Amino acid sequence: MEEEIIISGRLNEKVDPLLHIWGWEIAFYLFAGGLAAGLLFFASLSYLRGKENDYTATVKWAPLFAPILLVLGLGALFLDLHHKLYFWRLYTTIKLQSPMSWGAWTLMVITPLSIIWCATFIRDIYPNWDWKFKFLYQIENFFIKYRKVLAWVMVFYSAILGIYTGILLSAFNARPLWNTSILGPLFLASGLSAGAAVIVALTKNEIERKFFSRIDLIIIGVELFFIIHMFMGFLASTQVQIEAAQLFLGGSYTLPFWIFVVFIGMLVPALLEYLELKGQKIPVIIPVALILFGNVMLRFIIVYAGQASRYLY
Amino acid sequence: MRYAMAIDTKKCVGCSDCVVACQLENKVPIGYCRDWIVETTSGTYPDLTLEFRSERCHHCANAPCVRCCPTGASHIEEGGVVLVTAEKCIGCGACIASCPYDARYPHPDGYVDKCTFCIHKVRKGEQPACVEVCPTHCLYFGDLDDPNSDVSRKIKERKYKRLKTEAGTDPQLYFLI
Numbered sequence: 001m002e003e004e005i006i007i008s009g010r011l012n013e014k015v016d017p018l019l020h021i022w023g024w025e026i027a028f029y030l031f032a033g034g035l036a037a038g039l040l041f042f043a044s045l046s047y048l049r050g051k052e053n054d055y056t057a058t059v060k061w062a063p064l065f066a067p068i069l070l071v072l073g074l075g076a077l078f079l080d081l082h083h084k085l086y087f088w089r090l091y092t093t094i095k096l097q098s099p100m101s102w103g104a105w106t107l108m109v110i111t112p113l114s115i116i117w118c119a120t121f122i123r124d125i126y127p128n129w130d131w132k133f134k135f136l137y138q139i140e141n142f143f144i145k146y147r148k149v150l151a152w153v154m155v156f157y158s159a160i161l162g163i164y165t166g167i168l169l170s171a172f173n174a175r176p177l178w179n180t181s182i183l184g185p186l187f188l189a190s191g192l193s194a195g196a197a198v199i200v201a202l203t204k205n206e207i208e209r210k211f212f213s214r215i216d217l218i219i220i221g222v223e224l225f226f227i228i229h230m231f232m233g234f235l236a237s238t239q240v241q242i243e244a245a246q247l248f249l250g251g252s253y254t255l256p257f258w259i260f261v262v263f264i265g266m267l268v269p270a271l272l273e274y275l276e277l278k279g280q281k282i283p284v285i286i287p288v289a290l291i292l293f294g295n296v297m298l299r300f301i302i303v304y305a306g307q308a309s310r311y312l313y
Numbered sequence: 314m315r316y317a318m319a320i321d322t323k324k325c326v327g328c329s330d331c332v333v334a335c336q337l338e339n340k341v342p343i344g345y346c347r348d349w350i351v352e353t354t355s356g357t358y359p360d361l362t363l364e365f366r367s368e369r370c371h372h373c374a375n376a377p378c379v380r381c382c383p384t385g386a387s388h389i390e391e392g393g394v395v396l397v398t399a400e401k402c403i404g405c406g407a408c409i410a411s412c413p414y415d416a417r418y419p420h421p422d423g424y425v426d427k428c429t430f431c432i433h434k435v436r437k438g439e440q441p442a443c444v445e446v447c448p449t450h451c452l453y454f455g456d457l458d459d460p461n462s463d464v465s466r467k468i469k470e471r472k473y474k475r476l477k478t479e480a481g482t483d484p485q486l487y488f489l490i
């Protein structure tokens with residue numbers, strides 16, 4: 001057998017022997033961004049469909065989490081930076097070729113939008129809310145008047161945010177596992193599924209809950225389809241991508257991925273949601289928690305495994 | 314102008330002098346390196362072939378690290394040299410993740426660091442530290458656009474290979490074989 005042994009005298013911290021430049025911070029950032037995208041997407045879409053007063057959990061309650069998640073996500077991104085004092089440099093340039101750049105800008109746009117969205121509904125949720133100053137009421141009225149425009153912008157931006165969480169990784173052709181364009185749609189779907197799950201947990205309206213349970217089931221189906229597709233693509237590709245796929249097909253990430261992400265995070269909650277829709281008594285919090293767990297695990301495993309996949313010498 | 318380097322794998326003995334010279338010249342923090350030696354053994358015993366390569370950043374003509382950098386800290390300078398401006402770098406690590414050769418490392422001071430082809434010396438008409446110090450004279454540095462430069466002549470005379478060209482980076486280190 002022809003063999004090649006490589007001995008390298010390099011031992012740079014965080015790069016050798018296996019790349020480990022990104023840890024939990026980026027994984028959490030992607031999870032928080034994806035979930036916020038899902039919540040805002042459903043909120044604005046339901047509003048545009050005229051469901052403002054039927055789907056109150058979707059339109060008014062669930063989006064309250066979005067600004068919190070976005071700020072936490074940005075906080076995690078900040079923690080990940082090694083040269084923190086220069087953070088502001090992110091916002092002195094726009095580099096369209098760099099997903100990190102336009103992603104940071106997307107967050108900069110959607111975070112205030114989500115805060116405005118929540119603020120325009122705050123008096124619906126808390127009737128006693130007092131803005132204290134007259135000009136705040138005026139601002140509120142202004143945005144309520146243009147809520148429809150706001151909703152359109154948010155549908156658009158939340159979809160970009162959801163896709164961005166995947167594209168951030170897929171732009172790196174040096175890491176064959178990440179270098180697949182399906183990661184964008186997969187992470188978007190996964191964020192939407194998490195968003196739908198949170199709505200299911202929050203709502204007290206039977207129709208709303210059933211509706212989003214069904215949506216969630218469909219999205220989980222789509223996600224599974226994407227995952228199968230991803231592996232088909234890898235296995236039909238170059239040696240480096242075949243090896244990347246092997247990480248999940250017998251390699252060190254096999255069990256965590258198929259058990260935590262696919263089985264516990266998708267199949268089991270899908271089955272529970274299905275049974276629940278069929279009238280079985282199952283507390284919805286169980287499938288919801290599992291879906292969120294699967295979501296977090298998907299991000300962590302892809303972020304970590306991607307760094308273990310590499311070009312051959 | 315297109316700076317490039319040719320590395321004669323038949324002459325390199327893997328002594329690591331280039332690594333030490335770089336660490337001294339560029340004040341590379343202890344435990345890190347901007348260039349390194351790769352030693353490969355290939356074949357089936359007893360027919361084995363040994364190869365030594367002195368490696369560093371490939372100063373790719375199509376550099377993914379520059380593309381991925383959100384702030385423009387990673388950029389291409391005169392002669393195609395890929396550099397990092399420390400005062401612009403936020404240390405996000407995107408460039409490290411994007412380099413197929415793992416040629417970059419996070420400097421303990423926060424920014425990302427890598428080989429500069431000793432551009433500060435080259436501008437003064439000198440050679441990079443690794444080239445100057447190599448006891449077997451196996452490193453050749455120069456301008457590919459100048460047909461009389463050391464590197465141009467070596468590439469014309471000898472067979473060479475480039476590493477991981479399938480990653481689409483158009484690397485500018487030429488390994489003479």
Ligand code: SF4
Nearest residue numbers: 370371372373378412
């Ligand atoms: S070798 Fe790596 S760091 Fe150097 S230019 Fe190419 S991609 Fe960038």
Ligand code: SF4
Nearest residue numbers: 382402403405406408
């Ligand atoms: S770590 Fe610095 S040089 Fe690298 S991509 Fe981020 S900002 Fe650019």
